[in-house]
Amino acid sequence: MSRLIVAFDPEGEPLRYWVGLAGELCREIWGVKVGLPFLLRYGSSSLREIRGACDKSLIADLKLADIEPVMLSSVSALRGLVDAVIAHAFVGYAGAIEGLRRGAEEMGVKLILVASMSHSGSEEVIDPAFERVLEVIRRAEPWGIVAPATRPAVIAAIRQRGFTQKILSPGVGAQGALPGSALRAGADYEIVGRYITRSKDPLATARAINLQHQLVLGSSGGAG
Ligand code: BMP
Numbered sequence: 001m002s003r004l005i006v007a008f009d010p011e012g013e014p015l016r017y018w019v020g021l022a023g024e025l026c027r028e029i030w031g032v033k034v035g036l037p038f039l040l041r042y043g044s045s046s047l048r049e050i051r052g053a054c055d056k057s058l059i060a061d062l063k064l065a066d067i068e069p070v071m072l073s074s075v076s077a078l079r080g081l082v083d084a085v086i087a088h089a090f091v092g093y094a095g096a097i098e099g100l101r102r103g104a105e106e107m108g109v110k111l112i113l114v115a116s117m118s119h120s121g122s123e124e125v126i127d128p129a130f131e132r133v134l135e136v137i138r139r140a141e142p143w144g145i146v147a148p149a150t151r152p153a154v155i156a157a158i159r160q161r162g163f164t165q166k167i168l169s170p171g172v173g174a175q176g177a178l179p180g181s182a183l184r185a186g187a188d189y190e191i192v193g194r195y196i197t198r199s200k201d202p203l204a205t206a207r208a209i210n211l212q213h214q215l216v217l218g219s220s221g222g223a224g
Contacts, residue, residue, distance in 0.1 A: 044077060
């Protein structure tokens, strides 16, 4: 099973470019992550085309950070189109993540919460509240947690505190972390965007990352 999630962050390409890329990469990836750049450009119905090209996990990276009913309204708009949504945990449990967790579950959408981010500014506001953010995540019991490949110690700290959820790590490639480094620290999946999507040969790059993952994990980490 591949541990690679490819991030589709468009810069003006036509949708068919991404649909083609999804098909090309499908055998090499665990899933595709799309965010606001993708959804605002192509609309949520475009997700059906991505799914048609590659029936792997589809994650909507909405980075939700709002009151419960508004976050639930966003998730509901993507119901049946995606497998999971990403929300910020720093908004707190009461009135926000508590209801989001319950509502997402009722809609059959997995919830992934951000514990810490990959850019350096995460250390300004989010990381000083790390323990409190983790407390929200502990109460919510989401399916997955986002933690940065750029700071593997954060991933290790989450594992040390006993979290058994899937950890998804962005920051590999374009942001400097080496393929395999987040898995080594305890992550389950590495999220890779530009390093693959802007490379001359995305398929070869994805294969090379999977090879690196196999080296880190042993034979269980292969493509599929
Ligand atoms: P890239 O590999 O091109 O740097 O893209 C990283 C992807 O992961 C982007 O889609 C971004 O929104 C996402 N991401 C991130 O870079 N850092 C975080 O802390 C959380 C993210 O979701």
